[in-house]
Amino acid sequence: MNYESLFPTNVKVALMNDPPGAWMPQLPESCIRLSAGYPAPELVPSEQVRSAVNRLIHQERDLPLHYLGSPRVDFLRAQLQERLKHRGIDIREHELLVTSGGCQAIDLIAKVLLDDACVVAVEAPTYMEALEIFRNYTHQIVSVPMDEWGLQTDVLETVLTKRTDAGLPMPRFLYTIPSFHNPTGTTLPLERRLKLLKLAEAFDFLIVEDDAYGELSFANAPVPLKAMDRSGRVVYVGSLSKVVAPGLRVGWIAGPQTLVHACSWFKKDLDHPFAQATMAAYLQDVDFTKRVEALRVAYRKRRDTMMRALDTYMPAFASWHVPEGGFFVWLHIPEIDTTKLLYKALDRGVSFVPGQYFFVNPADGRHFLRLSFSYVDEEQMVKGVQTLGQLLT
Numbered sequence: 279m280n281y282e283s284l285f286p287t288n289v290k291v292a293l294m295n296d297p298p299g300a301w302m303p304q305l306p307e308s309c310i311r312l313s314a315g316y317p318a319p320e321l322v323p324s325e326q327v328r329s330a331v332n333r334l335i336h337q338e339r340d341l342p343l344h345y346l347g348s349p350r351v352d353f354l355r356a357q358l359q360e361r362l363k364h365r366g367i368d369i370r371e372h373e374l375l376v377t378s379g380g381c382q383a384i385d386l387i388a389k390v391l392l393d394d395a396c397v398v399a400v401e402a403p404t405y406m407e408a409l410e411i412f413r414n415y416t417h418q419i420v421s422v423p424m425d426e427w428g429l430q431t432d433v434l435e436t437v438l439t440k441r442t443d444a445g446l447p448m449p450r451f452l453y454t455i456p457s458f459h460n461p462t463g464t465t466l467p468l469e470r471r472l473k474l475l476k477l478a479e480a481f482d483f484l485i486v487e488d489d490a491y492g493e494l495s496f497a498n499a500p501v502p503l504k505a506m507d508r509s510g511r512v513v514y515v516g517s518l519s520k521v522v523a524p525g526l527r528v529g530w531i532a533g534p535q536t537l538v539h540a541c542s543w544f545k546k547d548l549d550h551p552f553a554q555a556t557m558a559a560y561l562q563d564v565d566f567t568k569r570v571e572a573l574r575v576a577y578r579k580r581r582d583t584m585m586r587a588l589d590t591y592m593p594a595f596a597s598w599h600v601p602e603g604g605f606f607v608w609l610h611i612p613e614i615d616t617t618k619l620l621y622k623a624l625d626r627g628v629s630f631v632p633g634q635y636f637f638v639n640p641a642d643g644r645h646f647l648r649l650s651f652s653y654v655d656e657e658q659m660v661k662g663v664q665t666l667g668q669l670l671t
């Protein structure tokens with residue numbers, strides 16, 4: 279049977295894109311995974327999660343194992359609201375939707391705001407899974423270049439002005455990762471943040487702010503766009519994946535009530551009471567501010583190790599900027615095709631993510647690659663960078 283013929287056009291078109299996760303080749307067990315944007319294994323609080331589960335089942339019995347009824351599911355919402363207050367974001371109950379990670383949040387926002395007639399703007403480069411998601415809904419993706427300070431807001435203004443002059447539609451939203459960007463590690467300075475908010479108002483589009491790494495600052499904590507938003511232009515996407523555990527799949531949308539309502543309308547997988555109540559029980563037990571501070575110290579140390587290794591082993595023609603937070607450093611390696619380089623690196627037991635996967639136009643990323651300093655231990659990290667340096671020289 280020709281099952282493909284059953285798919286509606288939008289699904290057929292979406293299935294012509296690269297398969298999800300195509301950027302991640304099969305890695306042998308022994309590989310030094312400088313590709314992995316995961317938290318460090320020793321910083322995932324498995325013991326505390328275990329005792330949270332024990333306490334949860336002891337106190338609530340079967341409640342978290344039903345569709346509904348665990349008081350901790352509501353408690354998690356209150357905890358998230360409280361945490362957002364720390365970041366200067368004050369939201370009411372109906373402005374928050376807990377999702378299955380930041381990825382589901384992005385998917386739901388795309389689902390309610392995009393179809394093939396709609397335009398979305400993204401940074402170039404941007405988070406590859408967000409690109410995968412947007413491509414499922416539209417092919418009208420406008421890329422706006424970045425520099426070492428993040429999104430080039432002047433270029434964005436020019437792009438939007440030209441579109442207006444040509445009678446082209448404005449993007450429904452701009453998707454941005456203003457703090458400790460994936461993949462570039464950059465952070466948008468205050469002036470650009472203010473300019474971006476002004477542009478959203480002037481050209482009438484929304485900003486989807488992905489703050490997955492926002493808590494993980496190594497020096498100054500940037501103020502989220504959402505905390506500066508006075509006109510309801512910013513839809514905020516948060517996640518506990520990088521600061522607690524990705525496997526618990528807890529993320530959220532904080533945004534205008536009408537939008538949050540639409541997203542929850544299409545969120546047909548319901549709440550995830552066991553994971554959400556476990557997260558709530560864990561958060562009840564931990565001084566989260568202290569935890570975040572400890573994570574900042576630990577990842578800063580890893581960042582420093584990575585920077586020293588790059589300074590020591592990379593050839594002079596490679597360049598990068600020092601990230602002030604998050605998990606990643608973005609290398610520019612002129613004249614080298616990083617996709618081809620990956621296969622040589624894999625032969626030598628090291629992985630990274632080639633730049634092409636972070637761009638709408640893959641050729642734009644040919645001479646870039648993303649390294650992660652979050653996941654592998656520091657000794658392996660140095661070894662991995664040394665191997666890459668040798669390959670390049």
Ligand SMILES: Cc1ncc(COP(=O)(O)O)c(C=O)c1O
Pocket residue numbers: 315378379380381382405455460488490516517518519524527528529
């Ligand atoms: C920029 C960015 N946003 C969102 C996510 C999604 O994380 P999760 O779905 O685990 O919350 C990630 C994970 O790598 C990310 O890098």
